[in-house]
Amino acid sequence: MGDNNYDKELDVAVRVVQMACSLCQRVQEGLVSSTSNDHVKSKDDDSLVTVADWSVQATVSLMLSESFSNQKVSIVAEEDVQTLSKSDSVGLLTAVVNTVNECLAEAPKYGFQSPKEALGTSQILEAISRCNSTGGCNGRHWVLDPVDGTLGFVRGDQYAVALALIEEGKVVIGVLGCPNYPRKKEWLNHHHHHQSYQSMPKMSDTSDTWEKGCVLYAQKGSGEAWMQPLIHGNKKHTWSSSAQRVLVSAIDDPALATFCEPVEKANTNHSFTAGVAHSMGLKKQxxxxxxxxxxxxxxxxxxxxxxxxxxxxxxxKIWDHAAGVIIVEEAGGVVTDAGGHPLDFSRGLYLEGLDRGIVACSGTTLHEKLIGSVYASWESSNL
Ligand SMILES: Nc1ncnc2c1ncn2[C@@H]1O[C@H](COP(=O)(O)OS(=O)(=O)O)[C@@H](OP(=O)(O)O)[C@H]1O
Ligand SMILES: [Mg+2]
Ligand SMILES: [Mg+2]
Ligand SMILES: [Mg+2]
Structure with a gap:
């Protein structure tokens, strides 16, 4: 691992992701209970963006600048201010400004300073648009997906806040906030989610028996990945001292393995993965x-x-994977493209040179079988 130690960066990143998760929970509660959808916009590629995406990006940008003010902070992040600056977005922009200021007022709870007075529109727009780095193989770049799975977020379902640090083209820390990560893994499934929703405790339920949401994090080469609970509501949690180590599953029999994939067929080829799953002997849905x-x-x-x-x-895009990949690797897993090569985070905004798709496995036995099945299925799907 050399002499590099990213303890300070990791500590800051975990606290800012905790803060962002709390922001998202507040916005999601508002969205799910509201009948109007004026806080959700479609981007040029028809994907969604919400008040939470911009507000998290502004907040993370501000807290990283505060924490590393002696350095030039380079941030690669998903959102820009284009949609937000349009004349018909005044309501949206006001909501972002209010959301960010509400969140900043809580900053001391996360070990950051609150600004002396509420920030104005131009300061917040500036914080968002400052995250316009394009990364690359030189120097340090933070990589942020302020809300990943915006569709899940809008549906009241799973989403994540993802922050990573790349140094000289390699991911060195990753932090993944998962505010709706359920207590029972079966509840992760999008379909099950809706069936069991009625029986699931509501977000405002503060009973101690209900633990939902977590922040996962890892540092490159440590061989360890960790998880903290979220700070819920106003409860004073000793969250920083209640971290638990996480480890990948020991299952290496495909018949017992569970595979996960995106919900939307626009984002992945469900019929191809079904073929791969069948070919390698996966039995579960x-x-x-x-x-x-x-x-x-x-x-x-x-x-x-x-x-x-x-x-x-x-x-x-690099922000859709950086934090997740390092956390899985440090927890003992393997992540590669479909040709078995590691993902390359050194080439700018995109995972350039990616061979077909991305596969992550809990161990090498499943990974080798999976790569073999992809090879076989690809051949036959192209016959
Ligand atoms: N066409 C297409 N193909 C593949 N991937 C795409 C595509 N369009 C978008 N994206 C990216 O997918 C991110 C969401 O992935 P998910 O795994 O959450 O998808 S799904 O909602 O479960 O279907 C999503 O991340 P967010 O925008 O942060 O939600 C996108 O970066
Ligand atoms: Mg998006
Ligand atoms: Mg994303
Ligand atoms: Mg996103």
């Missing part, structure tokens, strides 16, 4: 989950395999 919570499920040992095969021509 796929667990379809929004967001990088799929990586969290592998790291926590709640599932053994994650596959994503996007349409050819779609370029995977």
């Amino acid at each position: 796929p667990m379809r989950v929004h967001s990088m919570v799929k990586y969290a499920a592998i790291a926590r040992g709640d599932a053994e395999i994650f596959m994503k095969f996007a349409q050819s021509g779609y370029k995977e």
Whole structure:
């Protein structure tokens, strides 16, 4: 691992992700209970963006600047201010400004300073647009997906806040906030989620028996991945001292393994993965989950395999994977492209050179079988 130690960066990143998760929970509660959807917008590629995406991006940008003010902080992040600056977005922008200021007022709870007075619109727009780095193989770059799985977020379902640090092209820390990670792994499944929703305790339920949500994190080369509970509501949690180690599953028999994949067929080829699953002897139905919570499920040992095969021509972005990949690897898992090569985070915004798709496994036995099945299925799917 050399002399590099990222303890300070990791500590800051975990606290800012905790803060962002609390922001998201507040916004999601508002969205799910509201009948209007004026806080959700469609982007040019028809994907969604919400008040939470921009507000988290602003908050993380501000807290990283506060914490590393002596350095030039480079941040690669998903959102820009284009949609937000349009004349018909005044209501949206006001909501972002209010949400960020509400969140900043709580900053001391997370060991950060609150600004002396509420921030204005221009400061918040500036904080969002400052995250316009394009990464690359030189120097340090933070990589942020403020809300990953925005569709899941809007549906009241799974989503994640993902923050990673890349140094000289390698991911060195990863933090993944999963505010709706359920107590029972079966509840992760999108379909089960709705069936069991009525019987699930509500978000406002503060009973101690109900633990939902977590923040996972790892540092490169440590061989350890950790999980903290979320700070719920106003409860004073000793969250920083209640971290638990997470480990991948020991299951290496495909017949017993669970594989997870994106919910939407637009984001992955469900029929191809069904063929791969059959070919390698997976017996269980796929667990379809929004967001990088799929990586969290592998790291926590709640599932053994994650596959994503996007349409050819779609370029995977680094912020959709960086934090998840390092957490799974440090928890004992293996993540590669479909050719078995490690993902390359050194080439800018995209995972350039990716061979077909991404596969994550709890161990090498399943990984080798999976790569073999992808090879066989790809051949036959192209006959
Ligand atoms: N066409 C296409 N193909 C593949 N991937 C795409 C595509 N379009 C978008 N994206 C990216 O997918 C991210 C969401 O992935 P999920 O696994 O959460 O998808 S799903 O909602 O479960 O279907 C999503 O992340 P967020 O935008 O942060 O939600 C996108 O970066
Ligand atoms: Mg998006
Ligand atoms: Mg994303
Ligand atoms: Mg996103």
